[in-house]
Amino acid sequence: MKLEGRVALVTGASHGLGLAIARALAAEGATLALVARPGEALDRAAGALAGAGATAAAFGADVSSAAQVDLAVRAVVERWGRIDILVLNAGTWQGAPIAETDEAVWDHLIDLNLKGAFLVLKAATPWLIAQRSATVIGISSLGGWVGQPGSGAYAASKWGLRGLLESAALELKSHRVRVSIVSPHNMNSAGRAIDPDSPERDRNLEPAEVASLIAWICTAPDHVSLGNVTIWPLAAGIRSF
DSSP states (O other): OTTTTOEEEEESTTSHHHHHHHHHHHHTTOEEEEEESSSHHHHHHHHHHHHTTOOEEEEEOOTTOHHHHHHHHHHHHHHHSOOOEEEEOOOOOOOBOGGGOOHHHHHHHIIIIIIHHHHHHHHHHHHHHHHTSEEEEEEOOGGGTSOOTTBHHHHHHHHHHHHHHHHHHHHHGGGTEEEEEEEEOSBOOSSOOOOTTSGGGGGOBOHHHHHHHHHHHHHSOTTOOOOEEEEOOTTSOOOOO
């Protein structure tokens, strides 16, 4: 297992893609620090991973709160002494035309999707640097590359994430910290698994499929760094850009 002995902190890890990422990293031997809002879902996720043989623990925090993020990161380091992998997955989507987007929706998307990533990255960076071989992955979206009608606030948060992480990649490369951005499109994040024989199969990704890409990035040789990676289903109708 290529990640044995390494500690991975995954945000938004209580369900959906975050939990799928945790499972994929656990399969490679990583120790999992699951960060999400405290509650039953987070505890259940940690329990399920531990029950399957992984070393995993829950660290409840609202990633948009600097105080809570600092406490969670400190708790991870106190428990395991290191952070080798950081997956900035916590985020959400809400859509409306710009003229109909109220300030509360704007603030929520920017706080969770962008500020949350900034706060966790800032708190974890000293520990990533200390390893002299670490990986940061931010989960973006097609909305971080092209504008989308009815999704201005969300797109702004994801474009901001891209700017944050591309800047971090340049700042951290001399410390041998590699930074990647993974942008899925058309992901079946909330529904039941799609029947392989269904026409929907070619139009939707499963979280586990995106998670396998993230695990591959984390297990690449230390001298290999991937930048911006987009992943979409075959029939999504997306062209290269």
